[in-house]
Amino acid sequence: MFPGDFAKRVLLAAVACFIISYLLCPNGVAEPTDDPIANSRDPRLDRTVDFSSDGSRVTEVLANLSKSTGVALVAGIDDKDWMVYDRKVVIYAKGMSLRDLMKEISTVLRFKWKQIGEENQWTYQLVQGEDQRAEEESLRSAAEDTEKKRYREKRENVISDLLNLISLPVNETAGLKTSNPWRYVLATEPLGRELAAFINGSPEVRNAIVQGLEITFPVSSLPTNLQDTVRRLATSYDSLLHSIGATEDHADLISRFDKLQITINPKNTGQQVSFLAQSILGQITIGTITDHLDIPILDPSSKVAQALGAAIVALKSGASKDEVAKQLQSDLVAAAKSSEYKNQSDRDITSDLALRRSIQLFAEQTVVTYPMVLKKLAETTGFNVVSDYFPGRPVSMEGGEKTLGEYLELVRNLFGANWEKVGNTIRFRDREWFKKRTWEVPQVWIDYWIARGDVNDGLQLEDLVQIASLRDEQIDNTIMLHPKLVNLGAGDAARNRHILRFYALLNDTQRTTLTTTQLEASALTDQQWAALQKALASAGAAYAASVKGSQTIKLEQSGSDIIEHKFSYYPTPNEQPITFTVRTGLVYRTDKEVVIPPKRVVVPAPSER
Structure with missing residues (x-):
C-alpha cells in the first residue's frame, strides 16, 4: 500500500466517524456515556418543578422532590454515608426540569448520580465517586500546603528583618521614618530589640511563630535570662502603648511575673476584620486569663503596619492625638479598600x-x-x-x-x-x-443531643463530654452556630472543652475517685496528664508545665435546677485551686427513651490532639 492511499483511508475513516457521531448527536458532540442523567431516556426527568430549599440537607431535598415528582431520588450509598446525605443545598427554582435540577445539585456538591433498579422505574442515587473523593482530598491538601508555605515564609522573613533592623546604625534608621514607619518603630524602640531577643532566645518559641502553632507555658519555666527578656518585652510594649495614649494599667501584672503565662499564637474565637487579620502574622500573649498584654507580630509590608507606625511616629513627634486619630482612621479605611481590591476577581461582568x-x-x-x-x-x-x-x-x-x-x-x-x-x-x-466539609458533624448526633436536651431540660455532663471530644473546628464552626444546641448548654462544652477532654480519658474507677475523694496526679497516665496540662494552660494557669507529682484534682457537684460541676486542681495542699465550672440543666427521669446512635466514622479522621 502506498503512503498516499493509507493517508486517504485514514482521512475517510475520520470523516465517517465524524458523520456518524453527528447523526447520533444533534449537537455534533458525543455525550459522555457515564452520565445517567444526561443519557437517560426516562421521560419523568423532563417534568418541570418549582422548588425551594433554604439550606436543607440534600437527603431531605431529594425526599421532597421524590414526593412531588414520583421519581425515586436518594442520597448516599447507605444510612452511614452521612458525608453525602448530610450536605446542605440552597435552591430557588421555577419551571426547571427535574433533569436540570438534578444536574445542578450534583454539580454544586461535587457528587454524581447512579441509575439503579428497573427500566422505567429507575431509582437515582446521589453518591461521591472515588475520583471526586480524591479531588476533595487533593484540594484540601494543596490549599493547606500553599497557604502554610506562604505564611511560613512571611514569618521567617519578619524574624530575619527584625534581627537586621535592630543592628542598623542610627544614620540608616532615619530614612525608615518616612519610607517604612513600622520598621522604624521596631528599629528604634526597645520593643523591637526585646522581641528579637525573645524569639531567637528560645527555639520552641521561634518554631511556634514560624509554623503558626499555638503553645502555652508559664514564664517560670523559662531560663532566668529569658524571664528577664520577657519582663523587658512586656514593659517596653506597655510603655509604647502609654506613649500613644493607652490608659490601661498593667503595673500589677508586670510585677508578678512568676505567676504569668505566655501563649504564642493564642486561638482567637472571635472574628477579626479580614484586612486586619491578614496583617497579623502571629501574637505573643503575656499574663493571666483576665489581665494580659497581647503583642502582635505585624507584617511590616502591610498597609495596616504602615498606618500604625506612622501614627506612633507622629505622636512621638508632638502631633495632637485628634490629628493623628483622624489620619489613622483615613489610613485604615484606605487599607481596607486596598484589601477589598486584592480580593476582587477578574470576572467579566460587562460583556453579558x-x-x-x-x-x-x-x-x-x-x-x-x-x-x-x-x-x-x-x-x-x-x-x-x-x-x-x-x-x-x-x-x-x-x-x-x-x-x-x-x-x-x-x-x-x-x-x-x-x-x-x-x-x-x-x-x-x-x-x-x-x-x-471537615467542620461538619453528623446530623444524627446533633438530633441525639437535641433530643437528650429536650428530655432532660438541658444537656447533661456526658453530653457535654461528647461534644467537647469533637475537633475544635467542628465545635467552633458547627456546634456553636447551632442555636438550639447553644440554648441547651453546648456553649459550656466549648468553653470547657479541654477539662472535659481530660475527664473523657478517665476510666470508671478514676471518675469515682474524682467525685468521692481526690484523684492524685501520680495516678494519671501520660496521656491523661498531658490533657490536664492543656486544660490548665487554657485557663492561664502557671502550673501547666509542672512535673507530675503530688498534685490532686477533685470534681464536686452542687445545685438543683442548675447543676454546677466544679473541677478543682490543687498544685499543693496550701495553695488556692485552679477551678473549671461546667453548668448543666435539671435532670429528671422520663419514660421517653432516647437511644444513642451507633458511632459514626468521621471523615477525615480526627487529628491527634
Missing part, C-alpha cells in the same frame, strides 16, 4: 447584557444570611439559583441599586462563594467547600 442589568436587592444596608440573599436574588431577577451551603454568621450587606454582576461579586466577597451563570441559572459554590 444580563449582568449589566440594574437591580436592587435591599434598599439600605441590611444584616442578612446567605440563603436570604440568594432567595432575594432569585425573586428579583427571575433566575434559578442553586448553591451548596455551610451555615455561617449573618453579615451586613450594603443596599442600593447595582448591576447584577456587581451584586454577584458582592456575594462572592461577603460569603466566599464563586458564581457561574449558565443560561437562566446562577450557580454558587463555596470557595473552601473541601475545607468546610
Whole structure:
C-alpha cells in the first residue's frame, strides 16, 4: 500500500466517524456515556418543578422532590454515608426540569448520580465517586500546603528583618521614618530589640511563630535570662502603648511575673476584620486569663503596619492625638479598600447584557444570611439559583441599586462563594467547600443531643463530654452556630472543652475517685496528664508545665435546677485551686427513651490532639 492511499483511508475513516457521531448527536458532540442523567431516556426527568430549599440537607431535598415528582431520588450509598446525605443545598427554582435540577445539585456538591433498579422505574442515587473523593482530598491538601508555605515564609522573613533592623546604625534608621514607619518603630524602640531577643532566645518559641502553632507555658519555666527578656518585652510594649495614649494599667501584672503565662499564637474565637487579620502574622500573649498584654507580630509590608507606625511616629513627634486619630482612621479605611481590591476577581461582568442589568436587592444596608440573599436574588431577577451551603454568621450587606454582576461579586466577597451563570441559572459554590466539609458533624448526633436536651431540660455532663471530644473546628464552626444546641448548654462544652477532654480519658474507677475523694496526679497516665496540662494552660494557669507529682484534682457537684460541676486542681495542699465550672440543666427521669446512635466514622479522621 502506498503512503498516499493509507493517508486517504485514514482521512475517510475520520470523516465517517465524524458523520456518524453527528447523526447520533444533534449537537455534533458525543455525550459522555457515564452520565445517567444526561443519557437517560426516562421521560419523568423532563417534568418541570418549582422548588425551594433554604439550606436543607440534600437527603431531605431529594425526599421532597421524590414526593412531588414520583421519581425515586436518594442520597448516599447507605444510612452511614452521612458525608453525602448530610450536605446542605440552597435552591430557588421555577419551571426547571427535574433533569436540570438534578444536574445542578450534583454539580454544586461535587457528587454524581447512579441509575439503579428497573427500566422505567429507575431509582437515582446521589453518591461521591472515588475520583471526586480524591479531588476533595487533593484540594484540601494543596490549599493547606500553599497557604502554610506562604505564611511560613512571611514569618521567617519578619524574624530575619527584625534581627537586621535592630543592628542598623542610627544614620540608616532615619530614612525608615518616612519610607517604612513600622520598621522604624521596631528599629528604634526597645520593643523591637526585646522581641528579637525573645524569639531567637528560645527555639520552641521561634518554631511556634514560624509554623503558626499555638503553645502555652508559664514564664517560670523559662531560663532566668529569658524571664528577664520577657519582663523587658512586656514593659517596653506597655510603655509604647502609654506613649500613644493607652490608659490601661498593667503595673500589677508586670510585677508578678512568676505567676504569668505566655501563649504564642493564642486561638482567637472571635472574628477579626479580614484586612486586619491578614496583617497579623502571629501574637505573643503575656499574663493571666483576665489581665494580659497581647503583642502582635505585624507584617511590616502591610498597609495596616504602615498606618500604625506612622501614627506612633507622629505622636512621638508632638502631633495632637485628634490629628493623628483622624489620619489613622483615613489610613485604615484606605487599607481596607486596598484589601477589598486584592480580593476582587477578574470576572467579566460587562460583556453579558444580563449582568449589566440594574437591580436592587435591599434598599439600605441590611444584616442578612446567605440563603436570604440568594432567595432575594432569585425573586428579583427571575433566575434559578442553586448553591451548596455551610451555615455561617449573618453579615451586613450594603443596599442600593447595582448591576447584577456587581451584586454577584458582592456575594462572592461577603460569603466566599464563586458564581457561574449558565443560561437562566446562577450557580454558587463555596470557595473552601473541601475545607468546610471537615467542620461538619453528623446530623444524627446533633438530633441525639437535641433530643437528650429536650428530655432532660438541658444537656447533661456526658453530653457535654461528647461534644467537647469533637475537633475544635467542628465545635467552633458547627456546634456553636447551632442555636438550639447553644440554648441547651453546648456553649459550656466549648468553653470547657479541654477539662472535659481530660475527664473523657478517665476510666470508671478514676471518675469515682474524682467525685468521692481526690484523684492524685501520680495516678494519671501520660496521656491523661498531658490533657490536664492543656486544660490548665487554657485557663492561664502557671502550673501547666509542672512535673507530675503530688498534685490532686477533685470534681464536686452542687445545685438543683442548675447543676454546677466544679473541677478543682490543687498544685499543693496550701495553695488556692485552679477551678473549671461546667453548668448543666435539671435532670429528671422520663419514660421517653432516647437511644444513642451507633458511632459514626468521621471523615477525615480526627487529628491527634
